[in-house]
Amino acid sequence: MRKKLLNTIIVIILMVILSNFALSAYSQDVEFEIRATRNRLAVGQSMQLSLIYKNAKNVSTLQLPEIEGFRSVYLGPSTRMTLINNSFSSTVSHNYRLIALSNGRFTIGPFRVKYKNKEYKSNVLTVAIGENISNGTAGLSKQSKEKRLEDRIFAIMSLKKTKFYLNELVSLTIKIYADGLTVSEVQYPEIIYEGFSLGEYEKHKQYQETMNGVLYEVIEFKTDIFGVRPGNFSFGPAGIKGNIVIKKSRRRPSSGFDDFFGDDVFEGFFGRYQKFPFSFKSNAIPVTVIALPQKDKPDNFMGAVGNFDFNISADPKDIEVGDPITLKMAISGEGNFNTLTVPKQDSLGDFKVYEPEVKVENKIKIFEQILMPKTDKLKEIPRIEFCFFNPLKGEYVNITKGPIPIKVSSSEKEQNIKIVEYGNQTEVSLKNETIGKGIAYIKTSPGEINKIGVYLYKSKVTIFLLILSLGFLFLSLMFHAKLNRLRTDLKYARHLQAPRKARVGIKKIRRYLQEGNVKEFYNYIFKTLQEYLGNKFHLSSASITLDVIEEYFKSAEIKLDIDIINKIKEIFQDCDKSRYSVVDIDKNIMNDAFKNLEEIIDYFQRKKYKNV
Template sequence: MKKYALNLIFVFMTTAAILLNAYSCFAKDIAFQSSVDKNRVSLGDDIILSLTFTGTQSIPAPDFTNVEGFHAKYIGPSTMVSIINGSMSASITHKYVLIPLKAGKFQVGPVTFKYGSDTYASNILTVEVVEGPVSDNRPIRTAGVPPLKFEDKIFVVMEPQRTQAYLNETIPLKIKLYVNKLPVRDIQLPQFAHDGFSTEALDRPRQYEEIRQGILYDVLEFDTVIFGTRPGISNLGPAELDCVLLEKQRRTGGIFGDDDPFDDFFGKYTAYPLHLKSNQVSMTILPLPEEGKPQNFSGAVGSFDFNLEADPKYVKAGDPVTVKMIVRGDGNLNTVTTPNIGSQDNFKVYDPQFKQEGNTKTFEQVVIPKIETVTEIPAVSFNFFDPAKKQYVTITKGPIPIKVEKSTEREGLKIVEADAISRPLVKKETLGRDIIYIKELPGNLRKKDAYLYKNKLFLLLQSILLLCFIIIVTLNKRRERLKTDIRYARRIRAPKEARNGLKESKKYLSQGKIQNFYDTIFGTLQKYLGDKFHLPSAGITANIIDEVLKNKNIDERVLDELRSIFNECDVARYAPTEVSVEKMQNTFLKLERIIDYLERQKL
């Protein structure tokens, strides 16, 4: 029973470890990138700054209002979900309007902030502000250029590294999806016509930004390698790609008219399938030259290195020796075949085995010296055509000296007597042992072991496992909701952020730092109300009480206290006067009461 219980505990611990490990695998890397829609602007114009987080949709808007040379205003988030052959990737972009205040060159970023236990830092951008109009040869499109047509906002381009190559020469190929400010999802792997070419599988796509003809695009790039299989002129492509375009349906009749700021949160989308086609590329495939072609040339094309190894070097006649031939370099390894070992008269040679890893192809061939007079593994030559040099190259390695000793094993003759063969072996019988009689009655039956499902320890362990599974599923669903539901994530985060702000303001209160205290109180209140009611935190002022909170069934006394906190913060921050410790303490307690009240209400 003790051993049985130990086995159950082992099964429980193993299963729990597997479940916890599976849950930990949900973690993903998060990339942070900043960009602007133009890097040269005139006074009176504005710039859109985008802070993009790839791999999540739960990151809140960073506090990015103090930018040298600019007045910054947060205008809201936009999210994007891409599903490529079943693999989902999500991103969120927080957008800010930057209004230049003076001329000059300014550095925007790096934006650094802490979220949870992670710290994020963006790249540095440089923006030039000029007093006059911006010239037409700038790298980024400005407001004076006509708007793009739809076919210029989303399209596919196929780009081979070169359009002329030799037979079997590898050609890197890029297929790029360009998107300009359009929400796209369900992007499928591109397909392209390649009659006369062989192609490898597409690599995992990579995402980046690119300026093309003065316009900033989001680019999804698919990479592969092709090579021509017949000489002549052939057409490659077009590449075809399917995706889904989301069109936002704006609400009408709202209190804000057509410029309703709540469209970003409550607007609906309509999905439209798109089938995109790229350009077709004419490719010229040249035949391999006949001049200088080695007699035993097998078709290898590229720039390679060759090495020869043998092990062991001390054997007896009849023992195997493994010959390893290693080809590495840049080129078409599919055309590399096993190099031939020289004279094989005194060897028994077996078929080779090969493996390919990256840009290396290794052949292993077993040879067995038949006689002790063998002194070396013959030289091996490997030849290939180098497209860069436009000539054939032959590399010879070896011979490799080995020492073969005379075999000492001898086959002895086994003499078997004919009489022994003719006489069969008879097993001696024991009376009473060769027959088992049928029992008429079963005899006395006794209980051997209890049923497993009636074992209390087993049922307890199963219950614990089921409970662990339910907890893990629940935590995972909550984590996924935090990543995809921004409103929910901000609401959950609001009380924790508020407690941190209260803790910091209490520190300033004890130190008597009036300005820092009211700045922290104001920032905490802004952040808490923004997260609680899913509003842009940077734009929250006392006006929110009448515009948003008055219709939330909040006690009028709480609203009055909110107004008084906003007024006290404004007076302390913009018209500094002496403020008593008792008044600061009163402001602190009012904010604590407001947060506690709002957390207890179902709003």
């Protein structure tokens, strides 16, 4: 039930999409042609003739005129819609069966039809009727049944020329041939083209073509290529990808073809149709790209290759200093427009020159350049040269156009208007002028161009700088306050200096420890500890003893760790011992004393005393 509902929804969506495609297809150009299923047959045999209308809707049935050698029977219409590279096309065919009546070569068509008040003329087909031919075709049709897939669908790539000049544009055609297979969703061919530049593909064409007596459905892709470096190359192959749609037989497995691809892709919605992806490669083409001749190569040659015409025009020609002139340089003809650059201009020193705007229309490349005369002495726009290499003649061609005469006058218009506006200011210089009313002339330069709605006050940089400067002021004031306190508050200053001075002392003690200088070692241990404790607690350094320290902490109602008291005591005792004893002190004891000193300083640095 749910599956059925889902299928219905998919059908509706696809119908809407298809109807949209159909509408877009009908808005395209209408084409009319005729196709036959065979071009050779025997008397008594028949073939199918189709009158095909591309992108046309509601085409009425054409009453076929008498065709010599045949008798015709109308079979009915058929419609086909194709989607290739997202490009949609639809065809309506009116099909007839033609029965061969007599031997000979006969032409079918051209037929004329009227569609929407416009007459369309078909192509002409030539068909041969004879006994031998019939046998041959019969043999062929039998043979085709045994054909492999590679023989039923393949691609042929061809170049108009295989030996051409550097930058010379050469037409490339890729044809996909399908024998009795319906192909859809064919992608643009992917080509390996090192050393070449590939243009955009034109809209693909679809038609029928007979090759070796077999009628193929052909999809044709066309583009242009040009070589970007000289040498011998292999161009291609082109990779082709798409889908083959085949009608599924009710008996399974129906054929070797089905076995090859496997089954069932669109089971359900499409029911009796299956879609199989295919990919194969076309042939590669050996190509020689010839370097452009160095002999007689003009200095102004910029790489243009083809057969071109060159024209220039300027507007306006009667101007004032600072007014813009539009110089139009048009290059038309056949050739490589991709490599066309702005033609070489003689010195334009007295003009302000702007970058040209480039437009490419149907086989015409136009460079529109704005020139602004700087002085009224200019009489002309200097001549312009365009040089190109003609690959057909194998020679360089130089076209020179101009100079274009111009009339440049000094900028009076602007002054006049300003004079009128600022009558009071200019009365002195132009007393006899008639004072009128009007507006000042337009601006002749675009001025400063900025983004709309971008203001400095919104900028994050501005806000950051405002906050930063305020922060800087606060930091400066804090620093100033600290310096001031250091200058006036001795206790605070000594408190801050204590660890710094202790670090200096420790450095010296470490050196004496390494040297084994016992006397100086203990001398500095004692001195450093005394000085540190004196500075830290704002006491006289010279009078520091363990008793003084204990007394101080007692009066400040702070309890000291026993461990620290013992360490201080030990250091003082060791120092006394070293001074008065003649016995050598062991290095380990010295190491312990040093460690103790560091631990004491570390302890007091980490402790915060409120009453101190």
